[in-house]
Amino acid sequence: MSRTVRAEPGTVRAESTAKSRVLKDLRAYRFWGYAATFGALWGAVEITAGSFLHAIRLPFSGVVLAGIGAALLVSLRTLKPARGIVLTAGLVCAGIKLLSPAGAVVGPMVAIVVESVLVEIALAPVGANPVSGAAAGTLASFWAVAQKLITQTLFFGMPVIGIYKGVLLQGAGLLHLPPSGGVWVAGAFLFVVALIGAGLGVVGALVGATTRRQLAVEQP
Amino acid sequence: MTFAWLSPVVALALLVALALLPPEWHLPLGIAGWALLRWGACDVHRTLGRPWRWLQALALLCLLGAIFGTTDAHLLSIGWSKSGALSGVTMVVRAFALVALASLVSSVLPIRRWTERVHNPVARRLIEVVVVAANLVPVQLRALSTASSTLKERRPGLRRLPMRLWLLAVHSSLQAAMLAESVAFDMAVAAHNAGGNRKERP
Numbered sequence: 001m002s003r004t005v006r007a008e009p010g011t012v013r014a015e016s017t018a019k020s021r022v023l024k025d026l027r028a029y030r031f032w033g034y035a036a037t038f039g040a041l042w043g044a045v046e047i048t049a050g051s052f053l054h055a056i057r058l059p060f061s062g063v064v065l066a067g068i069g070a071a072l073l074v075s076l077r078t079l080k081p082a083r084g085i086v087l088t089a090g091l092v093c094a095g096i097k098l099l100s101p102a103g104a105v106v107g108p109m110v111a112i113v114v115e116s117v118l119v120e121i122a123l124a125p126v127g128a129n130p131v132s133g134a135a136a137g138t139l140a141s142f143w144a145v146a147q148k149l150i151t152q153t154l155f156f157g158m159p160v161i162g163i164y165k166g167v168l169l170q171g172a173g174l175l176h177l178p179p180s181g182g183v184w185v186a187g188a189f190l191f192v193v194a195l196i197g198a199g200l201g202v203v204g205a206l207v208g209a210t211t212r213r214q215l216a217v218e219q220p
Numbered sequence: 221m222t223f224a225w226l227s228p229v230v231a232l233a234l235l236v237a238l239a240l241l242p243p244e245w246h247l248p249l250g251i252a253g254w255a256l257l258r259w260g261a262c263d264v265h266r267t268l269g270r271p272w273r274w275l276q277a278l279a280l281l282c283l284l285g286a287i288f289g290t291t292d293a294h295l296l297s298i299g300w301s302k303s304g305a306l307s308g309v310t311m312v313v314r315a316f317a318l319v320a321l322a323s324l325v326s327s328v329l330p331i332r333r334w335t336e337r338v339h340n341p342v343a344r345r346l347i348e349v350v351v352v353a354a355n356l357v358p359v360q361l362r363a364l365s366t367a368s369s370t371l372k373e374r375r376p377g378l379r380r381l382p383m384r385l386w387l388l389a390v391h392s393s394l395q396a397a398m399l400a401e402s403v404a405f406d407m408a409v410a411a412h413n414a415g416g417n418r419k420e421r422p
Contacts, residue, residue, distance in 0.1 A: 033404030038354035095350030166288030
C-alpha cells in the first residue's frame with residue numbers, strides 16, 4: 001500500500017521564502033566573493049611572480065608587478081562592474097599581506113592599497129575597457145616608481161636624489177645629449193614605465209572580457 | 221633588557237651617533253649595531269632582510285657616491301670622491317637603523333586585538349572576507365601551479381610563452397570568478413543559518 005506524503009503549505013511557503021532570501025543575499029555576497037577571490041589571486045601572484053621576478057633580477061620588476069596587479073583589478077572590474085570592488089579587493093590583498101608571516105609588510109601593503117585606489121579612480125568614470133585599463137595600469141606603474149623613490153629618500157636621506165640626478169646626467173652624457181638632456185632621459189624612462197603599465201592594463205581588460213564570454217558560455 | 225627592546229636602543233644609538241660622529245666612524249658603528257642585533261636579538265634580526273642585500277646596497281651606494289661625488293682623492297691617478305663614498309656608508313647605516321626601528325614598531329602593534337574591537341558592520345565584513353581570502357591563497361597557488369605545468373606540457377617552448385601566459389591569465393581569472401560564486405553562496409547560506417539560529421535562541 002503506497003502512502004503519499006504531502007508537505008504542509010506553511011512549510012513550503014517558509015522554505016520558498018528562505019530560498020528567495022538566500023538568493024537575494026547571494027547578489028549582495030557576490031561583491032564580497034569576487035573581492036575575496038581576486039584579492040587572494042593577487043596575493044598568490046605577488047608570492048609566485050614577485051619571488052620569481054626578484055630572483056631573476058629583472059629590471060622594472062616592481063613596475064611589472066604593479067602592472068600585473070592593475071591588470072588583475074581591471075579584469076575583476078570587467079567581470080563584476082560594481083563601484084568600490086577594486087578598492088575592496090586591494091584592501092583584502094593588503095589584509096592578506098598583513099596576516100602573512102613575512103618580515104617586510106608595510107611597504108607592499110601601502111603599494112597594494114595605493115595602486116587599488118588609483119585603479120579605482122581610473123576606472124570610475126567609464127568602467128573597465130582597454131582605454132581606462134591602460135590608464136589604470138599606467139597610474140599603478142607610476143606609483144611603483146614613486147614609492148621606490150619616496151622609500152629610498154625616507155630611509156637613505158636626500159643624497160639619493162643627488163645620486164639619481166648624477167645617473168641622469170651620466171645617461172645624458174652617454175647619449176651625447178647636453179647636460180639639460182637628463183630630463184629627456186627621465187622622460188624616456190617614464191615612457192617605458194608607462195608603456196609596461198598600459199600594456200598590462202589593456203591585457204587585463206581583454207582577459208576580463210574573454211573570461212566574461214567564457215562564463216556566459218558555461219552559465220547560459 | 222629584553223631582546224625586543226635591544227632593537228630600538230641600538231637603532232636610536234646608531235641614529236644619534238650618525239648625527240654626532242664624523243663619517244669615518246659610521247661603517248664600524250653600523251657593523252657593531254648589526255652584530256649586536258644579529259647575536260642579541262635574533263627574533264628582531266630576522267625581519268631586517270638578508271645581510272647579503274645590505275652588503276650589496278653598501279657596495280652600490282659607495283660606488284655611486286665615489287663616482288658622482290666631488291673628486292677629493294686619487295687612487296692610481298684616478299680621481300674619485302672619498303666624501304661621496306663615505307656618504308654612501310652613512311646612508312646605508314641610517315637606513316639600517318630606521319628599518320630596525322620600523323620593524324619593531326610594526327611587530328609590537330596589536331593589530332589582531334584592534335580588529336577584534338571593530339564593530340562597524342562593513343569593516344567587520346571586510347575582516348571576515350580577509351580571513352576567507354587568506355585561506356583561499358593556498359588554493360589559488362595550487363591552481364596556478366597546476367595550470368602552469370599543464371600548459372607547459374601541452375605548449376612547450378619559449379616561442380609559445382606569450383600564448384601560455386595569456387591562457388594562464390584567462391584560466392586564473394575564470395577560476396577566480398567560479399570560486400567567487402561558490403564563496404558568495406557559502407557566505408549567503410552561513411549568514412542565513414546564523415540568522416535562523418539567532419531567531420531560535422530565546
